[in-house]
Amino acid sequence: MVELRGAGLTYPGPPPVRALAACDLTVDQGEFVTVVGPSGAGKSTFLNIVGLLDAPTEGVCLLDGIDTGALKDRERTSLRGRRIGFVFQSFHLLPHRAAWENVALGLLYRGVGHDERRELARETLVRVGLGHRLDALPSTLSGGERQRVAVARALVGDPSLLLCDEPTGSLDSATAASILDLLAELHRGGMTLMVITHDPAVAARGSRTVAIHDGVMSELEPV
Template sequence: MAEPVLEAVGLSRVFAGPPEVHALRDASLSVKGGEMVAVVGASGSGKSTLLNILGLLDKPTSGVLRLGGRDVTTLTERERTRARARAIGFVFQAFHLVPHLDCVRNVMLPLVHQGVPRDVRGHRAEAALGRVGLAHRLTARPGTLSGGEQQRVAVARAIVHDPTLLLCDEPTGNLDSENTATVLELLRELATPGRAVVVITHDQQVRDAADRWVEVRDGRCGSHQSA
């Protein structure tokens, strides 16, 4: 059985006031390699706070977070940055592609920041674009791509360093139903024994495509199996 890629136990996050805001309350979540899990909840429920903590962009006030079995709760800012760059890929609703760079150079960017040699960066970027079905658009710039193609480039950029955790924040929010289905199929394929995929979403289609879904309500998590 696949080991948990991500384990959150009793997370809380309190923002100082006045008034004091309890964004997360004793939230727990475990995601194994090979799983695609959707996180749903109303605005203000705490799901964005949860995403920031899972992505090592913020620290919990209390609780424990483990990534690949390692307790990352008490890491320094520098250590969190390194762990995030090594183990986590991010995909957002807005594609955040650099308009003047072609697809290959957009996908290379995480590797540039990691100091990977230029020739290796190119090979890995091309391989990642091939993985998302865009081997024929290597030199295209974002402005010439459809919304679905742009999101696939963003996914390629998120996986180019082979992360163990892929965090997606409303990845289909700017896509029509056809492109949504294409991106969801891709995300499911990327949920391999060595990688977990977590998707924050309001979209029923996304929720139904996941192995299970977690509802965040009043800062707490409850898990449900998808139909």
């Protein structure tokens, strides 16, 4: 699914900053991996590499067996759009568009027709438990509902990997728990998940946990 072989990233200087030391990691189909580490440890760099936002400066990053470093920028963007679903801490919903439109946005760059986009968006919203709020504007949704819309938007494109960056960072603990339940449910359904967090409680939900400290990755033994 995702395979890092000696992948690392050094921002060119002067002086060069080594944001992520060469690391090896293999995430298999259907795994739920959590990534922990304090702020500034290199979590974001890791996310950028796995999320195909940055190419590693050393080593390789394989996604579904495709060497992403060998791709051109446009190909990498397209691959990202098709195989990776992003969930952000701050939701990033378009404020003046209905929930289903926000979800349908996930298919906009896939050449899917309008009617089909709408139908798929509806199905996905039902899947995350928001079948009753299809036409709601984000401003009328609660934080938990907004994050569900964001998850639906990530899921609608049928990605290989769901990449969540602090998905519960902006939510209170009860809502956060419900979002985590949703993620766990997706995991049971076979989805491959990678959740970046600095909350140990969130990290504990994963089937595997890797930690990043000062740009060095280490796998934590399951507790």
